[in-house]
Amino acid sequence: MTSPNSLETLTLDQVLKPNSLFQQSAPKFGHDFLKYYSFKAGFLNLNNGSFGALPKVVTEACTELTAWQEENTDYFFRIGFIPPLIGVREQLAKFVGASDVDEIVMVANTSTGMGVVLRNFLWKSGDIIIRCNTTYATVYKTIQYIHDTTPGVQISEFQLLFPTTRKAVLKGWQKHIDNVKLNAPKGSKIVAIVDSIVANPGASMPWKEMVKICKDAGIWAIVDGAHSVGQEPLDLKTSGADFFVSSAHKWLNAKRGCAFLWIPKKSRDIMLTTIPTSASYVSPGPDRPETNIVSQFQYNGTIDYTPYLSVDYAFKWREWVGGEAAIHKYCNGLAREGGKVLARVMDTNVMDPDGEFTLAMVNVVLPIAKDLSAVYDASIATALTNKLLAQNLFAVTFYHRELWWTRVSAQIWNDLSDFEILGNALVSICSEIVAEHKNANIPQNSKAQSFNSYLERPFKGAVAHDYNKGLGYPQPVTATTVVPVGYHTHLASIRP
Amino acid sequence: MSNTQSIAPVPIDQIVKATKIFSQRTLAPSFGHGFLPYFSFKQGYLNLNNGSYGALPKVVTEACNELMAWQEENTDFYYRIGFIPPLINVREQLAKLVGASDVDELVMVANASTGLGLVLRNFLWQSGDAIVRCNTTYATIYKTIQYIHDVTPGVQISEFQLIFPTTPQAILDRWTKHIHNVKRSSPQGKNIVAVIDSIVANPAAAMPWKEMVKICKDAGIWTIVDGAHSVGQEVLNLADCGADFFVSNCHKWLNSKRGAAFLWMPKESQKIMLTTIPTSASYVTPGPDRPETNIISQFQYNGTIDYTTYLSVHVALQWREWIGGEAAIHAYCNNLAREGGKILAQTMNTTVMDPNGEFTKAMVNVTLPFPSDFQAQYDPSIGTALSNKLLAQNKYAVTYYHNNIWWTRVSAQIWNELDDFKTLGNALITICGEIVTEHKNANVPQDCKADSFHLYLQQPIRGAVALDLNNGVGAPRPITTTKVTPVGYHTHLASIRP
Numbered sequence: 001m002t003s004p005n006s007l008e009t010l011t012l013d014q015v016l017k018p019n020s021l022f023q024q025s026a027p028k029f030g031h032d033f034l035k036y037y038s039f040k041a042g043f044l045n046l047n048n049g050s051f052g053a054l055p056k057v058v059t060e061a062c063t064e065l066t067a068w069q070e071e072n073t074d075y076f077f078r079i080g081f082i083p084p085l086i087g088v089r090e091q092l093a094k095f096v097g098a099s100d101v102d103e104i105v106m107v108a109n110t111s112t113g114m115g116v117v118l119r120n121f122l123w124k125s126g127d128i129i130i131r132c133n134t135t136y137a138t139v140y141k142t143i144q145y146i147h148d149t150t151p152g153v154q155i156s157e158f159q160l161l162f163p164t165t166r167k168a169v170l171k172g173w174q175k176h177i178d179n180v181k182l183n184a185p186k187g188s189k190i191v192a193i194v195d196s197i198v199a200n201p202g203a204s205m206p207w208k209e210m211v212k213i214c215k216d217a218g219i220w221a222i223v224d225g226a227h228s229v230g231q232e233p234l235d236l237k238t239s240g241a242d243f244f245v246s247s248a249h250k251w252l253n254a255k256r257g258c259a260f261l262w263i264p265k266k267s268r269d270i271m272l273t274t275i276p277t278s279a280s281y282v283s284p285g286p287d288r289p290e291t292n293i294v295s296q297f298q299y300n301g302t303i304d305y306t307p308y309l310s311v312d313y314a315f316k317w318r319e320w321v322g323g324e325a326a327i328h329k330y331c332n333g334l335a336r337e338g339g340k341v342l343a344r345v346m347d348t349n350v351m352d353p354d355g356e357f358t359l360a361m362v363n364v365v366l367p368i369a370k371d372l373s374a375v376y377d378a379s380i381a382t383a384l385t386n387k388l389l390a391q392n393l394f395a396v397t398f399y400h401r402e403l404w405w406t407r408v409s410a411q412i413w414n415d416l417s418d419f420e421i422l423g424n425a426l427v428s429i430c431s432e433i434v435a436e437h438k439n440a441n442i443p444q445n446s447k448a449q450s451f452n453s454y455l456e457r458p459f460k461g462a463v464a465h466d467y468n469k470g471l472g473y474p475q476p477v478t479a480t481t482v483v484p485v486g487y488h489t490h491l492a493s494i495r496p
Numbered sequence: 497m498s499n500t501q502s503i504a505p506v507p508i509d510q511i512v513k514a515t516k517i518f519s520q521r522t523l524a525p526s527f528g529h530g531f532l533p534y535f536s537f538k539q540g541y542l543n544l545n546n547g548s549y550g551a552l553p554k555v556v557t558e559a560c561n562e563l564m565a566w567q568e569e570n571t572d573f574y575y576r577i578g579f580i581p582p583l584i585n586v587r588e589q590l591a592k593l594v595g596a597s598d599v600d601e602l603v604m605v606a607n608a609s610t611g612l613g614l615v616l617r618n619f620l621w622q623s624g625d626a627i628v629r630c631n632t633t634y635a636t637i638y639k640t641i642q643y644i645h646d647v648t649p650g651v652q653i654s655e656f657q658l659i660f661p662t663t664p665q666a667i668l669d670r671w672t673k674h675i676h677n678v679k680r681s682s683p684q685g686k687n688i689v690a691v692i693d694s695i696v697a698n699p700a701a702a703m704p705w706k707e708m709v710k711i712c713k714d715a716g717i718w719t720i721v722d723g724a725h726s727v728g729q730e731v732l733n734l735a736d737c738g739a740d741f742f743v744s745n746c747h748k749w750l751n752s753k754r755g756a757a758f759l760w761m762p763k764e765s766q767k768i769m770l771t772t773i774p775t776s777a778s779y780v781t782p783g784p785d786r787p788e789t790n791i792i793s794q795f796q797y798n799g800t801i802d803y804t805t806y807l808s809v810h811v812a813l814q815w816r817e818w819i820g821g822e823a824a825i826h827a828y829c830n831n832l833a834r835e836g837g838k839i840l841a842q843t844m845n846t847t848v849m850d851p852n853g854e855f856t857k858a859m860v861n862v863t864l865p866f867p868s869d870f871q872a873q874y875d876p877s878i879g880t881a882l883s884n885k886l887l888a889q890n891k892y893a894v895t896y897y898h899n900n901i902w903w904t905r906v907s908a909q910i911w912n913e914l915d916d917f918k919t920l921g922n923a924l925i926t927i928c929g930e931i932v933t934e935h936k937n938a939n940v941p942q943d944c945k946a947d948s949f950h951l952y953l954q955q956p957i958r959g960a961v962a963l964d965l966n967n968g969v970g971a972p973r974p975i976t977t978t979k980v981t982p983v984g985y986h987t988h989l990a991s992i993r994p
Contacts, residue, residue, distance in 0.1 A: 007888050038568035043501075051571040051800060059568065063561060069754075070536035070557065073549045074892040078883055108606075111799030115774035119617075122647055137777030138799055145775045148782060149620055249800065256567075257801040275773055276613035277643045279635030284646060301609030301636055302549060302747065303755045304805065385576055392501040394572040456780065 007075075009083040012312045015068050019057045019316075026321045029330045033321070033413040044393035046422055048409035049202060049227060049361050051256060052249045061313040062255050065306045081305045082298065088311045092248075092260050095315075097235035105261050105297035106308040110226035111138035112275075113245035113261040114193070117222055118142050120271050125152025126188035128180060130219070132160045133452050134198045139224055140455070143193070156180050160198070161401050162363070166206045166356050173210050181217045191220040194241075197227035200398040201351055202361030202407040204232065211240045227251060229260070230318070231360050232328065242267045249307065251360070253314040258307035268293060274300040327412060331360035334410035338419035339364055342408065345423025351405065360411070366397065366404040367430045372437060373402055376448045379440065380404065380433060387429040395422055399451045503573065505581040508810045511566045514558035515814055524819045527828045531819075531911040542891035544920055546907040547700065547725060547859050549754060550747045559811040560753050563804045579803045580796065586809045590758050593813070594744075595733035603759050603795035604806040608724035609636035611743035611759040612691070615720050616640050618769050623650025624683040628675070628690035628717070630658045631950055634697050637722060641691070654678045658696070659899050660861070661849050664704040672711050679715045689718040692739075695725035698896040699849055700859030700905045702730065709738045725749060727758070728816070729858050730826065740765045747805070749858070751812040756805040766791055772798040825910060829858035832908035836917035837862055840906060843921025849903065858909070864895065864902040865928045870935070871902055874952050875945045877938065878902065878931060885927040893920055897949045 027033060036055050039045055045053065054062075069076045090101045098104050107113040115138070121127075127150075129143045147153050158176045160169065177192075184190055192214045196207040207223060214221040222243040228234060230251030236244055244262040248254035263271055271293040273281055278296035318327065339350040339362030348365035352358050372380070376399050384397040384404070396407040406426060408419065448454035509515070525531055534553050537543055543551065552560075567574045588599045596602050605611040613636070619625075625648075627641045645651050656674045658667065675690070682688050690712050694705040709719045721742040726732060728749030734742055742760040746752035761769060769791040771779050776794035816825060837848045837860030849861035864882075874897050882895040882902070894905040904924060906917065946952035 007884055038565060040569040043570050045571075047572055051575055053571065054568050059564065062564075066552075066557065066560070067536060070552050071538040072541050072887070072890075072892070073543075073551065074545055074883075075887050077549055079887070108801055109799040111774040115799075119773070138774050141771075141777055141779040142775040144781060145771045145779055149770070247800070255802070257799065272647070273639075273643045275617070276609040276636050277640040279639055281639040281643055283642060301607040301613075301755065302745070303606055304753065304802075307802065385572075386503055389503045389570070389573050389577070390501055392570075394570075455777070 007079060009079060011087060012084045012309060015084070016061050016064050016313065019060065021057055022316065022320050029322070029326075029412045030415040031413065037413060039413075040392075042392050044418055044421060045411070046393065046395040046408045046414065046418055048411040049199070049250060049407065050396060052247075052251065052253065053411070053413075054249075054255055055253055055314075055317050057317055058253060058255065058310055058313045062306050062310050065309055066304075069304070069306070077299075077302070081309070084309050084312070085298070085305060088308055089260075091315060092229075092311065095234075096229060096244075096246075096260075096262065097237050098262055099237045099264070102294045103236075103262055103264050105263065105294060107245070107259050107261050107297075108303075108307075109249075109257040109259050110224060110245045110247045111136070111142075112257075113259050114139045114222065114224055115142050116275050117243045117245070117261070117263075117271070118146060118191075119275060120273065121189070121191060121220075123150040123153050124188070125150070126154075126185040127152075128154045128156050128184055128188060128190045130156045130158060130176070130180060130190065130192035132158045132193070132195070132198075134160045134195065134200065134203075135193050136195070136199050136224060136226065137455060139193055162201050162203060162357075163351050165354075170206055170209055170213070174213050177213050177217050177219065181219070189220065190218075191222060194221055194223050196223055196225040196244075196246075197231065197359065197361075199227065200396065200407060201357075201363040201400055201405060202227075202396075202409075203352070203357035203363075204359045205357070208239055215240050226259075227361075230324075230327075231331070233324065236262050237264070248311050248314065252311070253317055255307040255310040258311060263293065276301050321412060328360070330412060331410045332358070334414060334416065335360050335362040335408070338362060338408060338410055338414070338416055341416055341419040342406075342423045345420055346427055361407055361409050363405050363407050366406055367427060368404045369434055370402075372434060373399075373404055376451045376454050377437075377442060378447070378454060379442050380437070383433050383436070384429065387432065388425065391425050391429070393422060393425055501570075501573075503577055505577060507585065508563075508582045508807060512559045512562045512811060514555055514562060515811055517555060518814050518818045527820070527824075527910045528913045529911065535911060537911075538890075540890050542916055542919060543909070544891065544893040544906045544912065544916060546909040547697070547748065547905065548894060550745070550749065550751065551909070551911075552747075552753055553751055553812075553815050555815055556751060556753065556808055556811050560804050560808050563807055564802075567802070567804065575797075575800070579807070582807050582810065583796075583803060586806055587758075589813055590727075590746075590809060593732070594727060594742075594758075594760065595735050596760055597735045597762070600792050601734075601760055601762050603761070603792060605743070605757050605759050606801075606805075607747075607755040607757045608722060608743045608745050609634070609640075610755075611757050612637050612720060612722055612741075613640045614759065614773050615741045615743070615761075615769070616644060616689070616691075617773060618771065619687060619689060619718075621648040621651050622686065623648070624652075624686040625650075626652040626654050626678055626682055626686070626688045628654045628656060628678055628688065630656045630691075630693070630696075632658045632693065632696045632698065632701075633691055634693070634722060634724065637691055660699050660701060660855075664707075664854055668704055668707055668711070671708050675711050675715050675717060679717065687718065688716075689720060691720050691722055694721050694723040694742075694744075695729065695857065695859075697725065698894065698905060699855075699861040699898055699903060700725075700907075701850070701855035701861075702857045703855070706737050713738050724757075725859075728822075728825075729829070731822070734760050734762075740768075746809050746812065750809065751815055753805040753808040756809060761791070774799050819910065826858070828910060829908045830856070832912060832914065833858050833860040833906070836860060836906060836908055836912070836914055839914055839917040840904075840921045843918050844925055859905055859907050861903050861905050864904055865925055866902050866932065868901075870932060871897070871900055873945045873947060874949045876952060878935070881931050881934070882927065885930065886923065889923050889927070891920060891923055 037053055089104045093101045093104045123146055131140055131143050147155050194207050194210045195205055197204045211221040221241045223241045225244050225246040227250055229246040247259040249256040249258045268291055271291055274296040278300035280295050335358055336355050342364045343350045346367045348367055351363035388394050398405055535551050536554055587602050591599045591602045621644055629641050645653050692705050692708050693703055695702045712719045719739045721739045723742050723744040725748055727744040746756040747754040766789055769789055772794040776798035778793045833856055834853050840862045841848045844865045846863040846865055850856050886892050896903055
């Protein structure tokens with residue numbers, strides 16, 4: 001006879017064992033924290049920004065969550081996950097200053113959240129979408145796709161070129177918005193994508209002011225806040241934005257892929273459907289006075305909810321290590337100081353010496369000869385990535401305004417010496433690349449005037465990996481043999 | 497001084513140690529309860545619902561933990577180089593398993609709803625186009641089609657009624673008629689797209705889908721096959737099937753981690769596929785510059801996700817080999833479903849939907865012991881009550897409403913035995929008796945009932961009854977107590993889950 005089973009809903013505190021680690025005091029920020037992460041021995045991680053890093057205690061919590069999911073999967077998917085997920089949404093709502101839990105839903109990542117918003121607008125001929133040259137590639141291309149498949153939809157691209165100043169950005173943005181508004185057909189809608197923190201370069205923008213400029217002009221403002229949560233304090237209810245998306249797996253220590261989408265009540269009517277469309281979708285009509293988009297987000301295809309639920313434990317971790325303010329202070333301070341050290345070692349310069357755009361990420365020019373930087377060359381990007389990885393360290397490298405840069409993330413496991421190590425590594429890497437590049441036979445069609453015109457091209461024929469004469473593992477693409485790319489497209493140069 | 501690190505790709509078998517059990521020539525147990533220790537079910541839990549969410553063998557769980565550790569060791573290596581060859585390898589293995597002509601016909605997606613939704617959303621719908629669905633089309637697809645119709649002026653929906661019990665021949669005769677009618681009323685040059693289930697979810701029914709596909713192809717109609725339940729439950733040979741698209745979940749019957757599914761698109765069909773969702777960084781505008789779509793490249797990366805679910809397919813396939821291989825698994829499960837259905841019907845004194853087994857593979861449908869006047873209308877409170885009461889008894893099988901009857905759909909898996917069906921039957925007798933009694937006294941609002949499950953699906957869920965939150969004390973109860981609470985954002989979808 002089977003014993004009756006409680007259908008009681010559980011909170012995550014009841015599901016997850018408290019971690020004994022939290023009884024101890026946390027170490028100081030710096031290398032002492034390395035043992036709380038799962039990096040391979042000797043790996044120098046200066047790129048938290050792209051993919052985040054999962055603390056061991058959160059990994060353990062995720063293992064328990066998976067076990068819970070497998071114990072009685074029907075209970076989990078029909079009852080069990082719901083209150084904990086609502087609990088996570090409540091925590092996030094409070095954390096980011098949303099007015100209500102029902103303004104926050106979970107999505108897999110920022111690209112997905114931004115994409116579902118953009119795809120919910122009912123685009124018509126005459127509508128205009130404003131993006132920047134620096135808009136993150138998946139969002140940039142979503143806009144491109146909408147333009148390509150909806151006759152008459154215009155793209156208006158604002159050029160954001162660094163170095164610059166916040167004042168100059170706002171001035172330029174105001175002018176741009178004014179022009180778009182002036183030339184927009186009557187009755188058209190205009191939607192602008194504003195990055196709170198640009199990815200490449202890593203730049204914290206005056207986004208609230210940019211949003212205000214949009215709102216004053218009657219323009220929709222969708223904020224790509226991928227890097228924001230956990231890197232800067234947020235108070236979304238006063239932000240003025242229409243939508244805001246941020247990845248919890250970048251700077252908030254949640255499991256990949258986990259992000260939230262903020263949909264204030266004023267914006268809800270735009271949101272007709274999740275993607276994929278939920279079983280609870282109902283056709284608009286007199287019967288259905290308002291969208292039920294928040295219900296739809298609860299279930300719209302079977303996924304692993306563990307990344308979303310991991311946010312709960314991520315918050316506990318962050319409290320334990322010292323709390324938001326302490327984390328931000330350490331990382332921001334280290335980014336600034338570290339950038340200076342890096343520039344000194346490489347004998348180059350920091351993009352943003354006054355720190356107007358700098359939070360926990362800093363950009364420094366790479367020591368690559370000007371003539372080699374004149375045109376965007378994807379092989380250099382791949383070579384940089386591969387050579388860094390081959391030296392057991394990583395920071396993002398990117399091309400902007402005819403210069404190659406590195407973007408370095410400062411995290412609680414980093415200290416100033418890491419920047420020195422990176423600098424020395426980059427000095428030798430860059431000179432290797434310059435030397436090898438002379439002898440390489442890089443096809444002209446893998447080069448482009450700018451990174452963005454490279455993005456417009458078909459990848460067929462573009463150079464990504466040299467498969468080492470077919471022996472199967474990628475070499476930096478500065479060897480003399482280069483191999484065209486088939487389906488295996490290596491996107492190192494346009495990763496975040 | 498910094499150390500050097502190989503950036504050579506690493507095959508999964510080098511990363512995962514948990515699978516060494518397979519090469520140790522340890523013998524797998526016989527199918528049946530002897531397999532329970534290899535899964536993670538809670539003690540005493542009787543799982544007769546593999547169909548909805550699958551179940552992850554412990555070995556695959558351990559392998560996933562190792563894959564996660566690998567992801568965290570050097571995340572940049574993983575995302576920029578590391579995951580790529582193993583993912584291609586998984587696609588190659590799946591391509592071989594399902595009879596695709598080439599690895600580049602097969603890409604991974606999170607689940608069938610995502611894959612099917614993506615295909616449907618890539619068509620550039622125009623006024624005059626028509627989409628053919630069935631009343632039994634899975635709810636997320638059913639609603640995707642609804643959405644497309646709602647936002648694209650002039651797109652028609654043509655719904656084919658699939659009512660069980662029936663026979664494959666009867667279905668094909670009516671389908672032929674239906675397709676001819678749709679074709680006849682379709683304006684010249686317009687797209688007609690039909691969504692066909694290889695195995696319907698509710699009721700569980702393995703369809704004559706290849707014949708249905710052929711009827712469509714002969715009429716020049718696109719066919720998108722929702723094969724959610726197929727891979728691992730039946731043999732597939734997609735190169736010969738004639739369909740334009742096919743999607744199946746690996747986490748249902750193939751033992752991979754949730755959510756992993758594949759989307760099969762033969763080369764001709766790839767022309768339709770302009771973009772992933774979200775759109776990939778490698779998307780390129782169609783034009784003379786770009787003679788063909790690069791959709792396969794786009795699938796490689798289009799937003800940061802955990803690839804562990806996709807990579808787990810590699811280990812899942814090894815598991816299935818070790819336990820006996822596809823043919824043995826299918827034989828056991830299909831036979832158990834048939835025999836188990838008979839036992840279940842006998843125990844409850846009701847009937848099996850498909851006594852000849854024409855539609856039966858590893859899932860079987862049996863009527864529930866409710867009086868017929870009790871079932872005249874679709875009442876979601878009964879759906880939720882059934883679900884909750886089963887869970888409260890530490891067991892599960894799906895229950896659903898079809899053709900004015902409440903049914904149970906039972907999955908037969910390698911950890912199940914005939915006894916399980918008897919245990920379920922006895923539990924359902926008690927449960928149904930309780931529900932009939934409680935329902936008499938409950939005050940279930942009229943507006944949560946509907947003439948059919950599908951009319952219910954069309955309604956706003958707001959106001960619909962789902963959970964009685966037990967006077968606010970927070971534990972959901974079957975909605976047959978006298979107090980009912982309207983649903984806010986907390987929508988309990990027990991009655992329309994797969």
